[in-house]
Amino acid sequence: MSVQRHEQPRRRDTAALVIAAGLAVIGGVMLWDSARLADLGGYSDVGPASVPRVVAWGLIGLAGWTAVEGLRGDFPQRPAQNPAPVLWIVAGLAVQLMLLHVTGFSIATGILFAFTARAFGKRNLAMTIPIGIVFAFVVWTIFSQLLMLHLPAGPLEQLFFPGG
Structure with missing residues (x-):
């Protein structure tokens, strides 16, 4: 005997999409700012702009991930805020x-x-x-x-x- 469950369709999470946009903007600003730093890597490719670029790409990756999850509606229900x-x-x-x-x-x-x-x-x-x-x-x-x-x-x- 099978039981049919009627799950409500998942709605996109607007708050998650706003957070994703904010992460993307912060990552973009970091990339833009690190492009203005002098690349003083010397004999290696590591310089003052290296870590900001890694962090910026990480934030952009997290922004994409957050946006996908927000569109899928996979975030758990949040409690009421005080x-x-x-x-x-x-x-x-x-x-x-x-x-x-x-x-x-x-x-x-x-x-x-x-x-x-x-x-x-x-x-x-x-x-x-x-x-x-x-x-x-x-x-x-x-x-x-x-x-x-x-x-x-x-x-x-x-x-x-x-x-x-």
Whole structure:
């Protein structure tokens, strides 16, 4: 006895086709840019443009593969997306960029830490902002004082390291 199954016809996956187009554009730009690099391979054919060309062709190959799978509709059903966490992280990055030279590395990055923690489910910003500032201050101290690399100093950094 045979059972007939009525499968719904597969539809093309528009998101996959958009991703394939993006991969192809990135690969094309990399190929164009690597063509402008001087080929300093010397005695071998390997030079500064070699790796970008390999990566570009790899991206173009992945774009083709993604496009074929998107047209066939072979991608699994994706779960519903929740944009709120991504928006919290993007907002944290924006705030950090705006405050970096005003408040210094520690405070700006502490706020980014708190916004990212909020995106991952920690709702208490009053707790995560000070924790983030402490972590960022430790990072600033290591980079600025031990490694002698320049990171923007604000009032907090000036309080502990005047003239730094």
